[in-house]
Amino acid sequence: MDILPHLKELSRRTPSKILFVVLDGVGGLPREPGGPTELAAARTPNLDALARKANLGRLTMVYPGFAPGSGPGHLSLFGYDPLIYEVGRGVLSALGLGVDLGPDDVAVRGNFATLNPDGTVADRRAGRPSTDENRRVLAKLREHIKEIDGVKVELHTESEHRFVLVLRGAGLGARVHDTDPQKTGVPPLEARPHDESDEASAKTADILNKFSALARQVLADEPKINGVLLRGVSKRPVWPTLGEITGLTPAAIASYPMYRGVASLVGMTPLDVEIGDDPDAPRGKLAAIKNNWSAFDYFYLHFKKTDSTGEDGNFDEKVHKIELFDELLPELLALEPDVIAITGDHSTPSVMKAHSWHPVPFLLYGPYLRNDAATRFTEDEAAKGALGDLHGTNVLPLLLAHAGKLQKFGA
Amino acid sequence: MDILPHLKELSRRTPSKILFVVLDGVGGLPREPGGPTELAAARTPNLDALARKANLGRLTMVYPGFAPGSGPGHLSLFGYDPLIYEVGRGVLSALGLGVDLGPDDVAVRGNFATLNPDGTVADRRAGRPSTDENRRVLAKLREHIKEIDGVKVELHTESEHRFVLVLRGAGLGARVHDTDPQKTGVPPLEARPHDESDEASAKTADILNKFSALARQVLADEPKINGVLLRGVSKRPVWPTLGEITGLTPAAIASYPMYRGVASLVGMTPLDVEIGDDPDAPRGKLAAIKNNWSAFDYFYLHFKKTDSTGEDGNFDEKVHKIELFDELLPELLALEPDVIAITGDHSTPSVMKAHSWHPVPFLLYGPYLRNDAATRFTEDEAAKGALGDLHGTNVLPLLLAHAGKLQKFGA
Numbered sequence: 044m045d046i047l048p049h050l051k052e053l054s055r056r057t058p059s060k061i062l063f064v065v066l067d068g069v070g071g072l073p074r075e076p077g078g079p080t081e082l083a084a085a086r087t088p089n090l091d092a093l094a095r096k097a098n099l100g101r102l103t104m105v106y107p108g109f110a111p112g113s114g115p116g117h118l119s120l121f122g123y124d125p126l127i128y129e130v131g132r133g134v135l136s137a138l139g140l141g142v143d144l145g146p147d148d149v150a151v152r153g154n155f156a157t158l159n160p161d162g163t164v165a166d167r168r169a170g171r172p173s174t175d176e177n178r179r180v181l182a183k184l185r186e187h188i189k190e191i192d193g194v195k196v197e198l199h200t201e202s203e204h205r206f207v208l209v210l211r212g213a214g215l216g217a218r219v220h221d222t223d224p225q226k227t228g229v230p231p232l233e234a235r236p237h238d239e240s241d242e243a244s245a246k247t248a249d250i251l252n253k254f255s256a257l258a259r260q261v262l263a264d265e266p267k268i269n270g271v272l273l274r275g276v277s278k279r280p281v282w283p284t285l286g287e288i289t290g291l292t293p294a295a296i297a298s299y300p301m302y303r304g305v306a307s308l309v310g311m312t313p314l315d316v317e318i319g320d321d322p323d324a325p326r327g328k329l330a331a332i333k334n335n336w337s338a339f340d341y342f343y344l345h346f347k348k349t350d351s352t353g354e355d356g357n358f359d360e361k362v363h364k365i366e367l368f369d370e371l372l373p374e375l376l377a378l379e380p381d382v383i384a385i386t387g388d389h390s391t392p393s394v395m396k397a398h399s400w401h402p403v404p405f406l407l408y409g410p411y412l413r414n415d416a417a418t419r420f421t422e423d424e425a426a427k428g429a430l431g432d433l434h435g436t437n438v439l440p441l442l443l444a445h446a447g448k449l450q451k452f453g454a
Numbered sequence: 455m456d457i458l459p460h461l462k463e464l465s466r467r468t469p470s471k472i473l474f475v476v477l478d479g480v481g482g483l484p485r486e487p488g489g490p491t492e493l494a495a496a497r498t499p500n501l502d503a504l505a506r507k508a509n510l511g512r513l514t515m516v517y518p519g520f521a522p523g524s525g526p527g528h529l530s531l532f533g534y535d536p537l538i539y540e541v542g543r544g545v546l547s548a549l550g551l552g553v554d555l556g557p558d559d560v561a562v563r564g565n566f567a568t569l570n571p572d573g574t575v576a577d578r579r580a581g582r583p584s585t586d587e588n589r590r591v592l593a594k595l596r597e598h599i600k601e602i603d604g605v606k607v608e609l610h611t612e613s614e615h616r617f618v619l620v621l622r623g624a625g626l627g628a629r630v631h632d633t634d635p636q637k638t639g640v641p642p643l644e645a646r647p648h649d650e651s652d653e654a655s656a657k658t659a660d661i662l663n664k665f666s667a668l669a670r671q672v673l674a675d676e677p678k679i680n681g682v683l684l685r686g687v688s689k690r691p692v693w694p695t696l697g698e699i700t701g702l703t704p705a706a707i708a709s710y711p712m713y714r715g716v717a718s719l720v721g722m723t724p725l726d727v728e729i730g731d732d733p734d735a736p737r738g739k740l741a742a743i744k745n746n747w748s749a750f751d752y753f754y755l756h757f758k759k760t761d762s763t764g765e766d767g768n769f770d771e772k773v774h775k776i777e778l779f780d781e782l783l784p785e786l787l788a789l790e791p792d793v794i795a796i797t798g799d800h801s802t803p804s805v806m807k808a809h810s811w812h813p814v815p816f817l818l819y820g821p822y823l824r825n826d827a828a829t830r831f832t833e834d835e836a837a838k839g840a841l842g843d844l845h846g847t848n849v850l851p852l853l854l855a856h857a858g859k860l861q862k863f864g865a
Contacts, residue, residue: 046517049537053520096487411806412835413491414484429833431813431843433518440519444811452516453523453536453808454548 047398054289061341062380068350068391072402082421085365089372090420099417100430101402110398116388117305119274131277136207138304144279148213158270162230180268185263193249216244223272284310297345323348326413331354347356353391367394382409382445409445465700470857472752473791479761480813481800492772493832498780501831510828511841512813521809527799528716530846543686547618549715554692560626562619562687569681573641579615580679591679597670695721701727708756709735736757764802775781776788793820793856820856
């Protein structure tokens with residue numbers, strides 16, 4: 044359900060500050076039955092001390108059994124039910140590449156494909172080319188296709204067979220069906236608007252069909268990458284911002300484009316972070332939060348490596364990344380936020396090498412806590428916590444309530 | 455979600471009896487980290503004995519983080535989702551004063567205000583006058599304004615700057631915006647219907663504007679209280695009753711007008727309670743329930759003082775009120791209800807001196823129980839209970855099920 048309209052009625056501004064830490068994909072699984080998870084195996088004296096004082100619980104971001112992508116996982120934590128607040132695949136991919144999207148721009152996720160001489164699809168992923176190969180071919184397309192019917196065409200490599208196409212121009216709609224037929228042996232579909240009377244989307248469809256035809260001409264000599272399939276035609280959604288809904292002044296401290304992008308979708312201000320050697324930039328993030336502590340009242344602080352090590356299937360390295368966060372924690376606590384919460388946007392068990400649906404531990408520290416039996420920030424201990432089992436969208440109201448920013452509901 | 459239509463399909467009448475005790479605001483917080491809550495500090499041998507035999511769980515009445523008012527908290531416990539079944543502020547205030555509202559009457563919550571000579575609002579609460587001062591000024595208004603355009607005007611003191619205005623007449627609508635501008639330095643707003651074509655609400659708006667103007671004339675000589683701001687224009691909602699939905703014959707045993715009023719909104723019969731010295735009237739309530747035991751099959755029994763002592767911030771006195779209930783419990787058990795449930799309508803931790811969002815312990819005793827580890831009716835023990843974490847609206851179906859009053863869902 045959408046709780047945001049109710050939050051808009053009940054929220055009030057106060058000077059209290061909220062620090063909300065997301066350790067991406069931090070939830071895990073034991074390597075062997077009865078063994079420790081990554082969080083349980085990690086040596087985390089600072090997190091342990093905080094967990095003993097805090098209240099714990101577990102979060103499901105979308106629905107039991109649903110492994111969330113980064114977009115939906117974060118939207119849920121920000122209070123936007125991902126089953127209601129949908130973001131198109133084109134927009135999410137563009138955000139992940141740090142591509143700015145204006146309100147008129149259309150983003151499309153592209154796949155390189157191999158087409159047979161008769162025009163039917165032979166391989167929907169063109170044999171999974173290397174990312175370097177993707178860059179080479181995309182440069183060729185970029186050289187030949189700069190504009191179609193006055194609309195600027197922008198192309199960005201994502202990885203392997205994946206790229207992002209951005210159309211920049213006026214009067215473009217985004218209610219357009221995919222051209223990917225989702226199977227081989229048939230030709231790519233024509234791009235078509237959902238509704239023929241929607242002229243703006245018909246215009247976009249027309250440009251996409253011209254783009255596909257031009258791409259086939261430019262790539263006619265390529266042995267494998269000789270066609271494109273287009274999906275997820277979308278515009279940046281226009282939603283009420285966190286500031287409009289709650290009166291918060293929210294800042295995002297993240298170094299990876301995807302997370303800065305999703306945070307900006309809900310109206311957070313992404314702070315500049317000095318990256319240095321490590322793209323996760325823990326020191327840069329700490330500096331950013333310290334330098335901006337007085338200017339905002341809600342800080343979303345994101346760390347990525349707990350997810351990417353899990354995706355790599357590297358249990359020990361994920362443990363290590365958790366321990367690195369533990370070392371930073373005292374500096375964050377020294378800022379003395381009124382409310383602090385720590386969780387992940389989903390689980391990424393190393394044994395699965397993928398996002399999973401397992402609930403994520405949630406730690407909440409603030410002035411109005413119950414007692415609970417949880418003594419560590421782990422999956423097992425979180426199950427003993429006073430907060431119980433919650434949905435990701437419950438986090439925002441709880442943070443607001445503990446920060447004294449929610450008025451009573453009804454008389 | 456609204457479970458009532460489903461309950462209507464599944465409910466059946468049986469002779470079994472349900473006793474449902476609400477200890478207002480009974481949930482609490484520890485005074486210091488690790489310390490006992492009010493419930494944990496209380497000496498409650500009878501509740502403890504019942505808790506060891508019963509099943510426990512925890513209830514959230516509206517949504518995590520939402521501190522419920524008394525109206526929404528109770529509606530949830532009665533099965534009416536408060537995010538769906540809304541009651542206007544005017545109606546709730548009138549119910550709280552024990553003012554009867556017919557289906558045609560309109561209730562409005564009024565605030566006394568101080569207006570500047572130019573008509574702008576100087577103080578939205580007129581310097582928070584004493585309740586006696588409120589009575590004096592309201593008597594003056596009552597003397598001069600008895601009727602407007604054939605509609606009877608009724609005025610009731612609530613407290614301090616707050617009063618209730620009731621309009622009694624035919625053809626009145628209640629879809630009217632507030633006149634309270636919610637800030638100072640601007641004039642009160644004109645009362646306007648939500649929809650100009652809604653003639654009944656336009657008529658109400660017109661009468662409210664005339665009332666505001668008359669009030670300014672009558673109060674022209676008053677130094678502080680020289681204007682009124684009107685909010686929460688509403689009519690008593692017309693909902694399916696508990697009897698219509700479930701076949702229950704429900705009785706309400708409560709001494710405070712608000713709770714008798716909310717119970718009557720859902721079709722309960724409020725029983726006469728002899729008040730005596732203590733407005734919470736425990737002996738009067740026991741007599742009422744005993745005298746009417748054969749005439750009803752669902753008894754909502756309300757005690758207020760666990761909330762008011764919490765609102766006062768008096769931890770020890772709240773503990774004492776819990777202990778007083780414990781002393782009454784054997785007499786209630788002696789009635790041998792088939793199902794007994796005990797909970798609160800929200801938490802009112804003494805340390806917060808206010809309603810809070812924290813889940814409330816819920817105790818259920820009946821013939822079909824699981825085993826559980828909870829040994830006392832406290833926040834911590836309830837978290838170990840077999841019932842788990844539930845929503846307030848889950849209570850009614852559980853009571854019906856344990857009382858054998860719910861048929862199988864589907865074949």
